[in-house]
Amino acid sequence: MPTTIAELDTPAVLIDIDRVEANLRRAQAHATAEGYALRPHIKTHKLPKFALRAVELGAVGITAQKIGEAEVMADAGVTDIFLPYNIVGAQKLARLKALNGRVTLSVTADSAATVAGLAATFTAERPLTVLVECDTGAGRCGVQSPAAAAELAQQIARAPGLRFGGLMTYPKVHAREASNAWLAAAKEACEAVGLTVPRVSAGNSPDMWAPQAAPVTERRPGTYIYYDRSQVKAGAASLDDCALTVLATVVSRPTPTRFVIDAGSKAITSDLIGMEGYGLVMGTPHTIRSLSEEHGVVEMAEPSETPRVGDRVRIIPNHACVVSNLYDEVHLISGDAVTETLPVAARGRSD
Amino acid sequence: MPTTIAELDTPAVLIDIDRVEANLRRAQAHATAEGYALRPHIKTHKLPKFALRAVELGAVGITAQKIGEAEVMADAGVTDIFLPYNIVGAQKLARLKALNGRVTLSVTADSAATVAGLAATFTAERPLTVLVECDTGAGRCGVQSPAAAAELAQQIARAPGLRFGGLMTYPKVHAREASNAWLAAAKEACEAVGLTVPRVSAGNSPDMWAPQAAPVTERRPGTYIYYDRSQVKAGAASLDDCALTVLATVVSRPTPTRFVIDAGSKAITSDLIGMEGYGLVMGTPHTIRSLSEEHGVVEMAEPSETPRVGDRVRIIPNHACVVSNLYDEVHLISGDAVTETLPVAARGRSD
Numbered sequence: 001m002p003t004t005i006a007e008l009d010t011p012a013v014l015i016d017i018d019r020v021e022a023n024l025r026r027a028q029a030h031a032t033a034e035g036y037a038l039r040p041h042i043k044t045h046k047l048p049k050f051a052l053r054a055v056e057l058g059a060v061g062i063t064a065q066k067i068g069e070a071e072v073m074a075d076a077g078v079t080d081i082f083l084p085y086n087i088v089g090a091q092k093l094a095r096l097k098a099l100n101g102r103v104t105l106s107v108t109a110d111s112a113a114t115v116a117g118l119a120a121t122f123t124a125e126r127p128l129t130v131l132v133e134c135d136t137g138a139g140r141c142g143v144q145s146p147a148a149a150a151e152l153a154q155q156i157a158r159a160p161g162l163r164f165g166g167l168m169t170y171p172k173v174h175a176r177e178a179s180n181a182w183l184a185a186a187k188e189a190c191e192a193v194g195l196t197v198p199r200v201s202a203g204n205s206p207d208m209w210a211p212q213a214a215p216v217t218e219r220r221p222g223t224y225i226y227y228d229r230s231q232v233k234a235g236a237a238s239l240d241d242c243a244l245t246v247l248a249t250v251v252s253r254p255t256p257t258r259f260v261i262d263a264g265s266k267a268i269t270s271d272l273i274g275m276e277g278y279g280l281v282m283g284t285p286h287t288i289r290s291l292s293e294e295h296g297v298v299e300m301a302e303p304s305e306t307p308r309v310g311d312r313v314r315i316i317p318n319h320a321c322v323v324s325n326l327y328d329e330v331h332l333i334s335g336d337a338v339t340e341t342l343p344v345a346a347r348g349r350s351d
Numbered sequence: 352m353p354t355t356i357a358e359l360d361t362p363a364v365l366i367d368i369d370r371v372e373a374n375l376r377r378a379q380a381h382a383t384a385e386g387y388a389l390r391p392h393i394k395t396h397k398l399p400k401f402a403l404r405a406v407e408l409g410a411v412g413i414t415a416q417k418i419g420e421a422e423v424m425a426d427a428g429v430t431d432i433f434l435p436y437n438i439v440g441a442q443k444l445a446r447l448k449a450l451n452g453r454v455t456l457s458v459t460a461d462s463a464a465t466v467a468g469l470a471a472t473f474t475a476e477r478p479l480t481v482l483v484e485c486d487t488g489a490g491r492c493g494v495q496s497p498a499a500a501a502e503l504a505q506q507i508a509r510a511p512g513l514r515f516g517g518l519m520t521y522p523k524v525h526a527r528e529a530s531n532a533w534l535a536a537a538k539e540a541c542e543a544v545g546l547t548v549p550r551v552s553a554g555n556s557p558d559m560w561a562p563q564a565a566p567v568t569e570r571r572p573g574t575y576i577y578y579d580r581s582q583v584k585a586g587a588a589s590l591d592d593c594a595l596t597v598l599a600t601v602v603s604r605p606t607p608t609r610f611v612i613d614a615g616s617k618a619i620t621s622d623l624i625g626m627e628g629y630g631l632v633m634g635t636p637h638t639i640r641s642l643s644e645e646h647g648v649v650e651m652a653e654p655s656e657t658p659r660v661g662d663r664v665r666i667i668p669n670h671a672c673v674v675s676n677l678y679d680e681v682h683l684i685s686g687d688a689v690t691e692t693l694p695v696a697a698r699g700r701s702d
Contacts (some may be wrong), residue, residue: 325442
């Protein structure tokens with residue numbers, strides 16, 4: 001196994017383990033001080049090691065987005081998993097039932113159809129906890145009004161095999177107040193029909209440093225373990241907090257201002273998510289101007305003899321989560337040392 | 352193994368094997384009739400089965416973009432491989448040397464530095480064929496003038512372990528004439544210094560139906576095996592030729608016009624490459640308006656009761672090649688039958 005970064009072939013994903021540890025600790029300290037439960041989303045790293053470390057530091061459990069990811073984490077010893085997703089279809093319901101027998105599991109639903117599928121699968125002997133997903137402004141999934149939330153909550157509560165677990169939202173970024181007002185109204189509507197709302201789950205990385213505010217009891221940030229260019233732009237972190245970089249080699253210097261690296265859209269993805277350029281060359285002002293599948297093209301503002309063909313650079317990507325999803329393995333680093341190479345165990349678990 | 356599409360879990364990649372066969376045959380027939388060599392790029396499918404089938408139908412060999420991909424194809428029995436890439440660095444040069452001992456191999460270079468690395472690695476006993484990469488307008492890699500091409504060609508020809516193999520370009524799409532004029536001037540410049548130019552390699556899928564024109568002798572289309580939305584827009588194919596689709600399940604119907612599927616950026620990528628929307632729902636006018644990692648959001652122009660939660664749809668992606676790169680396996684289909692499930696053998700071979 002390579003023991004220094006210089007020995008690695010490129011492109012390769014480097015994870016700065018010291019930054020990861022600092023990012024995990026800082027988030028947990030905030031949650032503890034503010035009094036909300038932290039339930040990190042493992043979609044960002046897909047590594048059992050980091051899921052278990054977050055729990056060790058105080059997280060109440062983890063969030064996963066796919067049953068396949070949750071299965072990998074359960075195999076690795078994670079005991080409390082939240083799947084904030086509408087689980088639909090015979091294949092997935094069978095897997096969900098098996099998973100519910102192994103860990104403390106909760107899911108979400110936003111329609112009578114999803115609840116009906118869950119209700120037909122689970123029994124009172126081993127009930128499934130279901131939260132109602134609320135569209136509080138992001139315009140993705142979710143019931144469209146607090147009254148609809150209460151109605152769906154009642155359907156869940158009536159099913160012998162289901163337990164009403166509370167409310168969940170994926171909030172619109174930087175719109176917490178409106179989201180919280182929506183959730184408070186939904187909680188009130190549920191209580192008005194006699195239901196207890198044990199848990200209100202929200203949160204994301206861009207708004208992670210906001211103070212605790214009712215009715216939210218739990219937050220599910222994910223990207224904060226690595227951060228990335230978009231999180232820095234959102235104000236959640238600095239470039240020095242970014243733990244994931246893509247190591248690349250300069251393969252061409254066609255002009256005095258242009259250099260080309262061996263990391264393209266298959267190495268860093270074409271996610272722009274509001275950014276200029278496809279990634280930042282660490283320690284420089286240069287961003288990747290264009291990507292093809294196996295090439296990243298950088299145009300410098302001034303002619304320069306460096307970098308030279310064969311030089312290596314590290315790219316801070318726009319979006320760390322989608323980068324993890326491309327690689328079979330990542331390299332943990334501390335300074336210039338490669339301390340461990342880990343398979344991305346939950347990668348490709350897209351179903 | 353599931354034997355019908357209905358039995359598959361989602362998201363899943365479906366490859367219409369009848370369309371693949373028709374696409375391969377039509378391209379080979381064009382190459383044969385026009386008199387150029389077809390050297391398909393396997394980056395699109397990463398499957399030995401399809402690489403071997405293309406050769407069986409008349410391709411002179413294959414193109415791969417990464418040594419890792421080439422190694423997989425060599426293991427599967429492909430005997431002639433072109434890597435149109437600047438291979439740089441000790442790790443890659445060692446692998447390239449091993450590969451050159453196993454198959455008929457050629458690579459490209461666009462700088463004295465790349466040629467020097469190759470020259471120091473290979474010997475006259477088992478020389479490596481090197482083509483000069485030319486930037487004929489695409490603005491990526493490549494020497495910047497025909498004179499520079501001839502100069503680099505001489506450097507290659509002087510190295511005992513290298514053989515000058517000709518010229519290569521990744522042409523700007525829909526700009527063939529300018530590209531061919533550039534290549535003709537470069538060929539002339541090489542011949543003026545006494546070099547023979549055995550091969551001039553160009554081509555892409557968008558311009559694949561153009562008639563043969565000097566000085567090009569070989570074309571390297573890739574996407575044509577599957578096609579996709581961007582190829583249809585470029586005029587290379589119709590929607591009915593598209594062989595790769597992503598099977599997805601409708602998981603939410605938050606409003607009468609919105610539906611949400613379980614295929615997001617981790618299932619179809621965020622590649623726009625000039626298109627509106629992130630993919631087309633096959634058989635409908637609907638495109639995916641927004642993507643998050645595990646959700647695709649479709650807004651219909653008119654309210655509709657369908658599709659319902661649990662219904663399945665198939666997505667024609669903007670860019671097929673990057674989709675193949677996300678999945679560990681793909682399902683070959685004929686009509687509604689799943690005929691075979693194949694591992695994407697060269698997936699993740701990003702180095």
